[in-house]
Amino acid sequence: MKLLAVTGLLAITLVSVEDEIAIGRQANAQVQKQVPAFSDAQTLNYLRGIGQRLVRHAPGPKYPYSFSAADYREINAFALPGGPIWIHRGVLHKATSESQVAGVMAHEIAHIAQRHAAAQLTNATLTNWGLTLLGSVLGNSGGAGAAQIAAGFLANGVFLKFSRDDEREADRVGLDIMRRAGWDGRGMVDLFDILRRESARDPGSVEVFFSSHPPPQDRIARLQAEVSRRPGGTRDTKQFQQIKARLVKMPPPRAMPRQ
Numbered sequence: 001m002k003l004l005a006v007t008g009l010l011a012i013t014l015v016s017v018e019d020e021i022a023i024g025r026q027a028n029a030q031v032q033k034q035v036p037a038f039s040d041a042q043t044l045n046y047l048r049g050i051g052q053r054l055v056r057h058a059p060g061p062k063y064p065y066s067f068s069a070a071d072y073r074e075i076n077a078f079a080l081p082g083g084p085i086w087i088h089r090g091v092l093h094k095a096t097s098e099s100q101v102a103g104v105m106a107h108e109i110a111h112i113a114q115r116h117a118a119a120q121l122t123n124a125t126l127t128n129w130g131l132t133l134l135g136s137v138l139g140n141s142g143g144a145g146a147a148q149i150a151a152g153f154l155a156n157g158v159f160l161k162f163s164r165d166d167e168r169e170a171d172r173v174g175l176d177i178m179r180r181a182g183w184d185g186r187g188m189v190d191l192f193d194i195l196r197r198e199s200a201r202d203p204g205s206v207e208v209f210f211s212s213h214p215p216p217q218d219r220i221a222r223l224q225a226e227v228s229r230r231p232g233g234t235r236d237t238k239q240f241q242q243i244k245a246r247l248v249k250m251p252p253p254r255a256m257p258r259q
């Protein structure tokens with residue numbers, strides 16, 4: 001990890017793309033231990049197919065993007081630094097069209113592509129851990145340092161919380177990615193609408209999402225005009241409906257443990 005300390009209150013961290021990828025790999029190994037993976041091959045192939053199509057239109061560095069599914073019922077998804085993306089099975093149960101799923105995934109890809117985690121690693125290191133950690137990072141570059149950082153950030157849930165500006169940017173860039181990849185941008189707005197309705201009907205199912213994301217009303221309002229200006233693209237596919245039909249025949253996804 002390269003750190004460039006400038007005087008006093010001003011300090012800039014330069015986390016290289018390679019560092020980010022190394023930290024994300026370590027974090028992902030931890031997530032794999034903590035989160036029940038949903039490993040149905042057809043579902044994973046389906047999600048990865050959408051993911052790879054989206055990634056081809058992502059700006060920024062060529063990250064090794066990967067897509068995993070968590071066997072949780074809550075509507076949520078999250079991105080780790082440098083490539084790993086997790087989608088809760090609940091997204092597939094609650095979404096009514098493929099473009100909604102593509103919207104969620106494009107949003108997460110945008111967080112990675114825009115390097116939000118790198119900025120976050122800088123801020124969190126400086127504000128929460130201060131100079132002791134900075135020193136240990138400097139003196140401990142490479143794998144061990146990355147592992148330590150990843151463990152610390154995961155334990156604090158830092159990876160799951162982006163700033164409002166980052167969220168806004170991920171919506172905007174995500175919308176652009178999904179459209180370029182051929183999906184109807186209305187899918188993103190539609191999913192926020194589902195989240196809004198679910199929060200009234202079953203607050204528990206969206207609680208995790210709201211703890212890490214701005215309220216959907218704000219996001220709908222911002223995206224709606226842009227989306228209706230340029231309609232078009234795939235809204236749904238037979239394949240998505242087949243996956244949904246397949247999922248409901250399986251044992252239901254579990255509830256996420258309360259933190």
Ligand SMILES: [Zn+2]
Nearest residue numbers: 162167170213
């Ligand atoms: Zn987000």
